[in-house]
Amino acid sequence: MYRKMVQIRHFEDHAAEAYAQAKVGGFLHLYIGEEAVAVGAIAAVREDDHILGHYRDHGYALARGCDVKACMAELFGRETGLCHGRGGSMHLADASRHYWGGYAIVGSHIPIGAGMAYAMQYREEPLVVLDFFGDGATGNGIFHEGLNMAALWNLPVVFICENNLYGMGATLAEESPVSDMMIKAEGYTMPAVQCDGMDVLSVYGAVQQAAEHCRSGKGPFFVEAMTYRFRGHSMADPELYRDKEEVRRWRELDPIPRFGDFLVQHRITSPQELAEVNEEVEAEMLEAVRFADDSPWPDPDSVDRWIYAKPINSEAPEEVPSRAGNPAGAAT
């Protein structure tokens, strides 16, 4: 878990640098400061459990073990990217790892996660869905529609709310009548816990408990991780809405050194070993940037590829689409 958090941190430092060099365009939302949430949560579930998250999504992809080079190449818009340059930073996905992507319409993936969970329940597969979103998403109707259905049909979804105190430039007080998002689960009779999102073990424990609950057929569970993004909302954010002192105080809770200290204190590892991890990860990221830089652009003629799985006026599907846990065409 330590290595995963360092990977995300270094990946994003390099992504920000590449953005400054105009190698990465569009929107780039950094997860720096929040790494413990994705890493702790994803480590707490099975590899074949399903994951969906919002657009601040580099952390989910890396925590799930997606290819680092392909992730970087996606940000660079290259053919070798995870989604062949069609999705970009906000839409990393790797279905082969049951990581179903970053979703950039706030809240839209909340009912989608519930629907996936329904498919698992329908086939009586013992799998759960982790669905990550922000505090801001809880103000959107689609959040409530999704929670309502998940609770109504007793679906195995762990809803993970990353409460980082802001929805873009809106403070919690401006966007929500309650500052604890877990209260919103109560109306749907959904059990909920709050955990320290700056502590990877706290997140791990909460999600383990939640996933256990879902897997045993007891329905959805809501986890609220209290966290903070150290950087702006996106690279374009001048951060006029929060003061530097607040940011400094949260930076003291940085989940990476915090977990590192824990590992050293408990003699699980040594400072040298941690330093080595940092060096190895840095080398891996430099390699990823080089790979992305050297990768080919998508063929301009391929721009209309993948609009349809069964393209216009052709008889046969272009390819057999992959489906979660269900080989295409196979009846259940």
Next chain:
Amino acid sequence: MAELTYREAVRSAMREEMRSDPRVILMGESITGYGGSYAVTKGLVEEFGPKRVMETPIAEAGIVGFAVGAAMGGLRPVAELMTVNFALLALDQIVNSAAKFHYMFGGQWSVPLVVRTVSGFGQLGPTHSQTFEGWFASVPGLKVVMPATPADAKGLLLAAIRDPDPVIFIEHSLLYSTKGEVPEQEGLEVPIGRAAVVREGTDVTLVGYSRMLLQALHAAEVLEREDGVSCEVIDLRTLRPLDYPTVVESVGHTHRVVLCGEDWRTGGFGGNLLSEIQDRSFDDLDAPIARVAMRDIPLPYSRKLEQQLIPASQQIVDAVRRMS
């Protein structure tokens, strides 16, 4: 052949596909005990049970989002949105989710989803009498189907459920009780993306779909009887992907076209169709392309007012007479 109503035809497509493919599920508002607001799903929960015929909360965006997720999870959901007016609440999920995922995730998975909904009118007032096929048809990644006959309703719905892409399947409330011959062979598809020449003619091409196809056929009879004008009538059946070759071929020998739609003139589907036909068939045309559409006015409740606005065969007849 068996004679079925349009409603029965839609239902029988769902029933047959549910019998042969256990991945197919239905979901929608009041589709179980109530049988659906237009009684299309009547009897299905009794046969397939509530796990496969799901009663949902009144949450259109949630229903479509959920269905997208179920499709990604390996099921074949058919989501009913009570009418196309309420589908507006689900536009985000239709446009930004269903239509996008295959493309934006680089072809990793598709969304085999059918959204069944209904357009139509009948003193339902301004919020319940609209039709928006042009909006859906403008979105790459969606397929948009609007059958006019029971046979097409059944065959196209079967094709839609089996299709790996999201299909918006728009029925028409005024067609539900119309009857027609439907092939008895089970599981027989009508392919998506193919128009049909339903009446051959030499002087002018009338292009319609859904209820306007019946209006066009009626207009063709009147024009033949009263004016000696021979109309070719094309049923588009699928609005996206649109079968341009069939239209272009027809215009190639009639040299005149009238486009018949029920949606608003401004931004309606016919406007785009007009520009495409002009691009493809300009040299064949002997007259400007004519359009029958809804005037840009919300549909009022009062019968007297509503009747003035609803596009009908008389306007098609008038349009043809103005041409010659």
